[in-house]
Amino acid sequence: MEAQLKESAQQVQDKLEEIGYSNKVVELPDSTRTAQEAADAIGCEVAHIAKSIIFRLKDSNRPLLVVASGVNRINEKLIGDYLNEELGKADADYVRKHTGFVIGGVPPLGHSEPVLTLVDEDLLNYREIWAAAGHPKAVFRLTPAELVEMTKGQVTCIK
Template sequence: MRRSLPQITCRVSDTLIARGHHGLIVTAPESATGPAETAEAMEVEVGALVHSEVFLLGDEPILLLVSAAHRVDPDRTGARLEGTLIPAPPHLVMRYTGQLPGSVAPIGHPANLPTWVDSRLSGHRELWAAGGSPGTVFRTSYTELLRITAGLSLDLD
């Protein structure tokens, strides 16, 4: 039996297609409850999973696409971006992306967010990013992720 995807995931797929990606979004295995389990189920390294994290840079929302093997240091990253960086609370994540925290896709939001992509993701041939709803993911590459998000590379060491 074919399971239909949620409307938000269909919007992410449509956005992917409009930006030259194949648009295929798959459902991760149900056993994948966290980054380690997801990576194991997808047969990739944890570092190849892309976390989409919404922050406020001053008063403006931004999107950081980060390797699941790393964490954002708001002080250091804020200094690189020349401002104060704080994680957006869940209600603002929903407002700016239309997606649940923890399932935010890099694209498919009501408005494009300024986006920076963790340069450490470039070390993986294949990346997997959230599809906009729980348990959905799509395959991409570092170069393609930069292109489809109009993102800028950022060293988050």
């Protein structure tokens, strides 16, 4: 019998099934809050971690999700120029309000409201990647193509 997922991780599993995917959410004994922690817990390279970073678009106050390879640093100026809107930091309350999830566990899908999503083009270089699944110890494996499909994300250079 499979262990029961935490409520927030189960929400992600339910969303995956609802939109027609068979990916399985797993909870790990160690934290996956950072890309390095996730890679260590999973046993993969940091580059294979699809980290979800929420920004606040300053003019519209809308959330922006950037799903980036765990080794890449997001160039906020480049993204702001791409979107023609300045990026602001999103604090923990903002992230929870607009996604329904806590920082360190924000998945790339299943948010409480639609979120504009950009996908790091470098993630397309890998056969499989791992993303957060609603809780700091929950992840799921997927392909880069599935990530783009699930999120309806725009693939772009983020660094």
